[in-house]
Amino acid sequence: xxxxxxxxxxxxxxxFCLGAQxxxxxxxxxxxxxxxxxxxxxxxxxxxxxxxxxxxxxxLTFVLSAPVEARSFAIERPDRIIVDLPEVNFQLPAETGxxxxxxxxxxxxxxxxxxxxxxxxxxxxxxxxxxxxxxxRPADGAALxxxxxxxxxxxxxxxxxxxxxxxxxxxxxxGSVASKGEDRRPLIVLDAGHGGxxxxxxxxxxxxxxxxxxxxxxxxxxxxxxxGRYRIAMTRDQDAFVALDERVRMAxxxxxxxxxxxxxxxxxxxxxxxxxxxxxxxxxxxxxESERLAExxxxxxAVGGVEARETASEVADILQDLTMRxxxxxxxRFTKRLLxxxxxxxxxxxxxxxxARFLVLRAPDVPSVxxxxxxxxxxxxxxxxxxxxxxxxxxxxxxxAIDRYFGARVAGHGAPTSP
Ligand SMILES: [Zn+2]
Numbered sequence: 561x562x563x564x565x566x567x568x569x570x571x572x573x574x575x576f577c578l579g580a581q582x583x584x585x586x587x588x589x590x591x592x593x594x595x596x597x598x599x600x601x602x603x604x605x606x607x608x609x610x611x612x613x614x615x616x617x618x619x620l621t622f623v624l625s626a627p628v629e630a631r632s633f634a635i636e637r638p639d640r641i642i643v644d645l646p647e648v649n650f651q652l653p654a655e656t657g658x659x660x661x662x663x664x665x666x667x668x669x670x671x672x673x674x675x676x677x678x679x680x681x682x683x684x685x686x687x688x689x690x691x692x693x694x695x696x697r698p699a700d701g702a703a704l705x706x707x708x709x710x711x712x713x714x715x716x717x718x719x720x721x722x723x724x725x726x727x728x729x730x731x732x733x734x735g736s737v738a739s740k741g742e743d744r745r746p747l748i749v750l751d752a753g754h755g756g757x758x759x760x761x762x763x764x765x766x767x768x769x770x771x772x773x774x775x776x777x778x779x780x781x782x783x784x785x786x787x788g789r790y791r792i793a794m795t796r797d798q799d800a801f802v803a804l805d806e807r808v809r810m811a812x813x814x815x816x817x818x819x820x821x822x823x824x825x826x827x828x829x830x831x832x833x834x835x836x837x838x839x840x841x842x843x844x845x846x847x848x849e850s851e852r853l854a855e856x857x858x859x860x861x862a863v864g865g866v867e868a869r870e871t872a873s874e875v876a877d878i879l880q881d882l883t884m885r886x887x888x889x890x891x892x893r894f895t896k897r898l899l900x901x902x903x904x905x906x907x908x909x910x911x912x913x914x915x916a917r918f919l920v921l922r923a924p925d926v927p928s929v930x931x932x933x934x935x936x937x938x939x940x941x942x943x944x945x946x947x948x949x950x951x952x953x954x955x956x957x958x959x960x961a962i963d964r965y966f967g968a969r970v971a972g973h974g975a976p977t978s979p
Contacts (some may be wrong), residue, residue, distance in 0.1 A: 604628055604703070605649045606669075613662025616711040617690070620664065620681065624648065627696075627703040632689045635865065636721040641689055642865045643679040643707060647671065654766060663687040663709045670756035671800035672864065678757050678801070680865050681709070686717035746817040746966050747791045748784060749810065751920065752777035753823040756801030758863040761826035763936035765946075770799065772945050773822045776933060776955070780822075783955040784962065801864045804919040811926045818894065818962070819928040821920050824945060825853060826936040834938035835909035836902050839930040840891045841921030846914040854916035857930075883924050890927035894965045898929065901961035905953045906934065906944065 608623040632643045650669050657667040665684040672678035690710040697704055752774040754760035760769030774796070781792045793814055795807040811819040827833055845851035892913075899912050909932075921928045933954070934941030944950040 602626075603647050603649050605651055607651055607702075609652055609656050609669075611661035611664050611667070618662035618664050618687070618709045620667065620679075620707045620709070622679075622705045623697070624703040624705060627694050628705060630692050630694075630705060630707070632692060632707065634688060634717065634721040636718060639683040639686055639717065639721075640865065641681040641683065641687070641707075641709065643681070643689075643692075644672070645677045645679065647675050648677040650677070660684060663711060668757050668759060670758075671798070672756055673801070678865060679707075680757050680863070681707075683709075686712050686714050688712050688717065688720055743791060745789060745791050747793065747814055748818045748820065748962065749793050749795060749814065749816040749926075750777045750781055751795040751807050751811075751819060751821040753821060753857070754860060755796045755799055756864065758801055758860050760860075761824060761936045763826065763942050764828075764831075764939070765942055767936070767942070767946065769824050769826070769936060772824050772936070773933065774799065776945070776951055777822050779951045780820075780955040780958055783959045787959065787963070789963070789966075803861050803864065803866055804858065807920055808923045808926075811928070812923050816923075816926045818965070819921075819923060819926045820958075821918075821928070821930040822933065823857065823930060824933045824936050824941075828937050831937050831939065833909070834935050834941045835907040835912070836899075836934055837909040837912050837914055837932045838895045838898055838902075839918060839921070839932070840888060840895055840913070840915050841918055841928060842888075842915035843917060845916035846911070850914040850916040853932075854918045858917075858919045880924050887923075887925055887927050891921075891929055894927055894961070895929055897961040897964045898931070898958065901957040901964075902954065905950070905957045 604624045604626040606622050606624050609621065611618055611620045613619070628645050628648060630643050630645050632641055634641055648669075652669070657669065660666065663684055665682045667679060667681040669679045670677065687709040689707060691706075691708045693704075693706045693708070695704045695706070696702070752770070754768075754770035755774070756770075758770065760773070762768060763772075777794060781794060784790050784792050793810070793816070795810050796802045807821070808819075825837075839850065839854075845854060895913050899908060902908065918930055921930055934945050936942055936945070
C-alpha cells in the first residue's frame with residue numbers, strides 16, 4: 561500500500577512542481593525553466609511522520625520515498641532541535657506535529673532555502689539527539705528517518721546548544737525583474753507573511769496564517785496583473801521560508817515602488833476582536849499591542865531557526881534619515897487610501913492605522929505597509945478570510961487603492977491614472 565501511495569505522489573507532483581521549483585531558484589522570476597522537472601522527480605516525498613516515547617526517549621520517524629541525509633543541532637531559548645535535510649516534499653496531514661509527545665512539545669517542517677528543508681522540534685524539556693538512523697522498510701521499500709531524542713539536564717543542553725543561531729543562507733539571485741529603463745510601470749512587491757517551517761498564527765480551525773495570506777497575495781497579484789498597469793513580484797511564490805531582511809532586500813534590489821506585507825494576526829484570549837489594521841514602520845509603536853505584535857512578527861526568523869539581522873538601514877545617516885522620512889510620508893498616504901478602500905469590504909479594527917518597529921518595514925527607500933487582514937482568533941474573520949468571494953472583493957478594493965495611490969503620485973509620467 562505504501563509503495564502505491566509513493567508512486568501516486570511522484571506522478572501527481574510533476575506538473576505543479578515544475579513551476580514551484582523554478583520560482584524557488586529565482587523568487588522574483590516570472591517564467592519556469594525546464595531544468596526543474598528532472599530535479600523535481602529526484603526530490604524525496606515525506607508521506608507520514610509519527611512520534612513515540614518510552615523510558616526518557618522520544619523517537620520521531622519520517623517515512624520518505626527515498627533516503628535523505630540529516631544533520632541536527634540544538635538551540636536554546638526556546639529549546640529546540642533543528643534537523644537540516646536536502647529538499648523534501650512534505651505531503652503530511654495538516655495536524656502532523658501539533659500534539660505533544662514525550663520530550664517533543666510540537667514539531668514543524670518545510671522548505672527553508674533553495675534545495676534545503678528543515679524540521680524544527682520544540683522541546684518540552686531539555687533533550688539531545690542521541691541518534692539519527694536511516695533504514696529501509698522491507699515491506700514496501702520506503703525510507704525511514706528516525707531521530708531519537710534522549711532526556712538531558714539543563715547544563716548539558718546548554719553546553720551542546722549553539723551559542724548563536726546560524727545565519728540565513730545566501731540569498732537567491734533576483735536578477736530577472738525588468739529594470740526601470742525597459743518597463744516604466746510601477747513595481748509592486750507583495751510579501752505573503754511567514755512560509756515553510758514558519759506557519760505564523762494558527763486559526764481555531766487549524767488553518768495556518770502562512771496559507772491564508774499566501775492565497776490572498778496570489779489573488780491580489782492576479783488582479784493587479786490583470787489591469788496591465790503594474791509589474792508584480794512576490795517575495796515567496798510557494799510555501800517556503802524567507803528571512804525578514806531578505807524580503808526587504810528583494811524589494812530594495814528590485815527598486816520596488818511599493819511593498820505590501822500581508823498577515824493575519826491572532827489573539828486567542830480575545831476571540832471577539834476582529835477587523836483589518838494597516839501598519840507602517842516607526843521607531844516608536846503607537847501602543848502596547850502594536851509593539852507586541854511587531855515583536856511577534858519579528859520573531860519569524862527565530863521560528864525558522866535563523867538569527868534576525870538588522871538591515872543596513874540601522875546605520876545613522878542624515879541622508880538616509882531624510883529619505884526614510886519622505887518614504888514614510890508615502891507609506892502613510894497609501895495607508896489612508898488602503899483603509900478607505902477596505903472599509904466597505906472588511907470591518908476595520910478600532911484603531912485601523914498603527915505604527916510599530918516591524919523589521920520587514922525597514923526599507924528606507926521603498927514605501928511599505930503591513931496589512932493584518934483580520935484576526936484568525938475571530939470566527940467571523942476566518943469565515944471571511946477563507947472565502948473566495950471575500951478574497952475577490954478585497955483584492956479588488958486593494959487594487960483600486962493602489963490605482964488611486966499611483967494615479968496621484970506619478971500622474972503624467974506614463975503611470976496609471978485614477979479610475
Ligand atoms: Zn504574521
